[in-house]
Amino acid sequence: MLRYAGRRITAMIPALLVIIVLVFALLRMIPGDPAVFIGGENIGPEALQALRERLGLAAPLPQQFLDYLASLARFDLGRSLHTQLPVTSIIGNAITLTATIAITSTVLGLLISVPLGVVAAYSKSKGRNRGDGALMAVVMVLDNVPSFWLSLLLMLGLSYGLGLFPISGAVSWSDPGAMAARLALPVIVLAIGQVAALTRVTRSAVVETLGRDYVRTARAMGTPEPTILFRHALPNAALPIITMTGLSFGRLLAGTVIVEAIFSIPGIGTQLIQAITGRDYPVVQGLILVYALIFLTINVVTDVVYTRVDPRVRLA
Amino acid sequence: MDASQQMSPEIAVEVRGLSVEFPTANGPARAVTDVSLSVARGERLAIVGESGSGKSVLSLALMGIVGGSGTITGGEVWLQGQDLLALRPEQLRRARGRDIAMVFQDPGTSLNPVISIEAQIVAPLRRHLGLSRAAARERALQLLAETGLPDPARTLAAFPHQLSGGMRQRVMIAMAVACEPTVLLADEPTTALDVTIQAQIVDLLSRLSSERGSAVVFVTHDMGLVARFADRIAVMYAGRIVESGPVLDVFAAPQHPYTRGLLASIPAVDGPLPDRLTQIDGSPPPLTELPAGCAFVDRCPSALPQCSSSQPALTERRPGQVAACWATATIDVSHREAVSA
Structure with a gap:
């Protein structure tokens, strides 16, 4: 298992290199000079040149790239052009927030989708197509609700209307209760965004396993229906569900960027938007690298989880 | 052997008028029609018939299980003084695996x-x-x-x-x-196995069931297995039992033309191998379009005019042996004399 994980992590290196090159090049193709953002529109040509030199933007691009690679090799992501704070500490502060939101909403999404999918599959297998149809119609509606619209709707209803959740204010771990209330809406919005895909996958996978011989055996041995569903059918349907959870986690990360902006949560999504707007090259580069690492790691984690669920899967 | 079982007919399971239907685009497919049978404690009944004759559906229906969208449209399964099919789902579930259990065809799946x-x-x-x-x-x-x-x-x-x-x-x-369990069902328990393993599995099934006094209902199309393992045989055709009786009697003097065809299609182990195996021409009617009369009429070498219009009932031909056939019912006496001669 460890050897397998080690090999998979080594295999990430080429992908990461490509991403490093692409992001470095693309960023510098966007119009806009960081020095102008920092020095202001009215800065004189000499002062601008001095600022560029101080920020390390005066050297030829290949030189800048090599310097960047050299510092990356020392696990140094550089400093923000604007605040001079180390990029690692900017990311470190923001990522716990984003990770909390992403993981909580994935868990919540699974807690909603898996039972929904199992119930839909069960209705279908019992020929109760109306129950199945109704559930899937709800899921289809959820699938087509844009997350920004849902965010605004929930803010309007639950925050302004009922005053249940604060939508602004400090985001700090010192008061866990307030933190939970502050993060609740973004988590709900992102969880709902996952429900459609996960419910569909659960439903179709469970429908398939319910038709298998071993389910008939379980029934013939007098196994109660809930045990058949959750102990016999669901684990056999787990592989597609895990795959979809991994894929959907990727989409969810993209979703955090929008939702963090709407709920003004200083996660890595918000940092990314600010950094791009201010052409803060080191911060953007560092953040994209982190996103890429998360995506690649999720793939490995997904494969390792397979082996925990299905004894037939062996990592080679 | 047969006589002793006649003397101690402690019935383990009794099926009355069991019917199973599956809805299809062409109307209901009648997989099992009006099947009645009973098995005594310690007795082994083999159900034989070609693919699609309803034997597997019948065996599952004995525990109230029908696959897909099928339904049990009628009948009773009496086991330990209660009709399984009249039980509430929860009680039926409790009986499954405890009073009636099943060995399935493919242990791999x-x-x-x-x-x-x-x-x-x-x-x-x-x-x-x-x-x-x-x-x-x-x-x-x-x-x-x-x-x-x-x-x-x-x-x-x-x-x-x-x-x-x-x-x-x-x-x-x-x-x-x-x-x-009082009743052990086995649906072609050896079909998916190597020939060398088959005999071991049959012996095992036979030993364990007799040690526990379970009645065994055994679905197969392997006549060799029937001869080796079963006390009684029930022959199914197009969802109905067309003949049943003690294995040796049925093998010696089959009363239904279909049973005769089935037995004739087995090559003898001794004697010269025929150029072609004997077969029954034609195929069974679709289960959605079963005729008013006997379902075997189109393939039957001795069909009478009444066969296509009127369903023959199972009538006793010899002690314990029944068959549903108009043609052999009429020549019953002569046949019986021929057999006993």
Whole structure:
């Protein structure tokens, strides 16, 4: 298992290199000079040149790239052009927030989708197509609700209307209760965004396993229906569900960027938007690298989880 | 042997007028029509017939299970003084695995691949017999040892994919006999296995069931197996039982033309091998368009005019042997004389 994980992590290196090159090049193709953002529109040509030199933007691009690679090799992501704070500490502060939101909403999404999918599959297998149809119609509606619209709707209803959740204010771990209330809406919005895909996958996978011989055996041995569903059918349907959870986690990360902006949560999504707007090259580069690492790691984690669920899967 | 069973007819299971239908685009397919049978304690009944004759559907319907969208449209299954099909779902579930259990055809797909053998055997023991975890494990070890598995403890810890087909079928049998059911059903339990394993599995099934006094209903199309294993035989055609009786009597003097055809299609082990195996021409009618009369009429060499209009009832031809046929019913007497001569 460890050897397998080690090999998979080594295999990430080429992908990461490509991403490093692409992001470095693309960023510098966007119009806009960081020095102008920092020095202001009215800065004189000499002062601008001095600022560029101080920020390390005066050297030829290949030189800048090599310097960047050299510092990356020392696990140094550089400093923000604007605040001079180390990029690692900017990311470190923001990522716990984003990770909390992403993981909580994935868990919540699974807690909603898996039972929904199992119930839909069960209705279908019992020929109760109306129950199945109704559930899937709800899921289809959820699938087509844009997350920004849902965010605004929930803010309007639950925050302004009922005053249940604060939508602004400090985001700090010192008061866990307030933190939970502050993060609740973004988590709900992102969880709902996952429900459609996960419910569909659960439903179709469970429908398939319910038709298998071993389910008939379980029934013939007098196994109660809930045990058949959750102990016999669901684990056999787990592989597609895990795959979809991994894929959907990727989409969810993209979703955090929008939702963090709407709920003004200083996660890595918000940092990314600010950094791009201010052409803060080191911060953007560092953040994209982190996103890429998360995506690649999720793939490995997904494969390792397979082996925990299905004894037939062996990592080679 | 037959006589002794006639003397002690302690009925284990009695089926009356069982019918099963599946809805199709062409109307309901009548997979099983008006089947009645009874099996005594310790008796072994073989149900034979070609593919699609309804024998597997019948065996599942005995425990109230129909696959897909099928329904049991009528009938009773009396087991231990109660009609299984009239029970509430919860009571029926409790009877399954405890009073009536089944060994399935393909042990490769009939065991759950993600659940250990231990969990699969132990769960019914705990559920039906109320055993503690440790006691159920002990019992499972003992059951696996009885099936002749060389290393029960290791088998218990294994997952199905780590076992061979023969080992899996032994596990399946251990599960089925675990709660000492009154009736043990077996749906072609050896079809998916190597020939060398088949005999072992049949002997095992036969030994374990007789040790526990279970009645066995055995679905197969292997006539060799029937001769070796069963006391009585029931021949199914297009969803109905067309003939049944003691195996030796039916083999010696089949009363239904279909049974005769079925037996004639088996090549003799001794004597010259025929150039072509004897076959019954034609094929059974679609289950959605069963005729008013006998379903075998189009393939029958001795069909009478009344056969296509009127369904023949099962009538007794010799003690314990019944057949549903107009043609042989009329020549019954002469035939009986010919047999006894």
